Amino acid sequence: MYKPGLIILLVFISILFEVQADNNQNVKEEKQAESFKELGFTEVGNAKFTFLFWDIYHSTLYTKSGSYIPENPPAELIFEIEYLKDITAADLLERTIEQWQHLGFSKAQYNQFIPKLKAIWPDIYAGDKLALSVQDNKSIFYFNNLKVGVIERAEFSQLFLAIWLSEKTSEPELKAELLGENIDE
Structure with missing residues (x-):
C-alpha cells in the first residue's frame, strides 16, 4: 500500500527532473550559439521545415558577415540542422538524392559523394544536430558537435547547400527565411 506522502514525493521528484532537463537544454542551446559567435559567425537566418502537420527540422545558416549572397x-x-523527428541515415541520403534530382543535378555530379555520405551520416533522433562547416574548400560534418567526417572536394558544399539555397529549391519560403529575407513583402 502506497502512502500519500511517498506519491507526492515521487511526483515532485519527477517534476524537478523535468524542469532540470529543460534548463539543461536551454544552457546547451546557449553554449552552441555562443560557440559560433566565438568563431566569428553571425546568424543569417533560420527556418523550420514542416511537412503536412509534422515539424521535421529547424535549420540555421551562419556566415562571418551575417549575410549570404x-x-x-x-x-x-x-549550416546547422536540428532534427525534430527521427530519420535513418539511409532515408536522409535518399531524401538528399531526391532533392539533387529535383534541382536538375546529374548523377555524375553527386554520385561520387554518396559513399562518403553513407560513411559519415548516422541515424538521427529527435533533438540531434547535424552541421556542415565549410572552410578552406572543405566540407566538415559535425553530429551533436562532434566531427564525423570531411569531404575534401570544393564543389560538394555548393551542391549540398543548393538543396536549401538554390533558386530552384523545392522550398522557396524556407530559403527566404534562411537568407534572412522578409517573406511577407
Whole structure:
C-alpha cells in the first residue's frame, strides 16, 4: 500500500527532473550559439521545415558577415540542422538524392559523394544536430558537435547547400527565411 506522502514525493521528484532537463537544454542551446559567435559567425537566418502537420527540422545558416549572397557565396559558413523527428541515415541520403534530382543535378555530379555520405551520416533522433562547416574548400560534418567526417572536394558544399539555397529549391519560403529575407513583402 502506497502512502500519500511517498506519491507526492515521487511526483515532485519527477517534476524537478523535468524542469532540470529543460534548463539543461536551454544552457546547451546557449553554449552552441555562443560557440559560433566565438568563431566569428553571425546568424543569417533560420527556418523550420514542416511537412503536412509534422515539424521535421529547424535549420540555421551562419556566415562571418551575417549575410549570404547566392551569386558570391562566402568561403566560410556553417549550416546547422536540428532534427525534430527521427530519420535513418539511409532515408536522409535518399531524401538528399531526391532533392539533387529535383534541382536538375546529374548523377555524375553527386554520385561520387554518396559513399562518403553513407560513411559519415548516422541515424538521427529527435533533438540531434547535424552541421556542415565549410572552410578552406572543405566540407566538415559535425553530429551533436562532434566531427564525423570531411569531404575534401570544393564543389560538394555548393551542391549540398543548393538543396536549401538554390533558386530552384523545392522550398522557396524556407530559403527566404534562411537568407534572412522578409517573406511577407
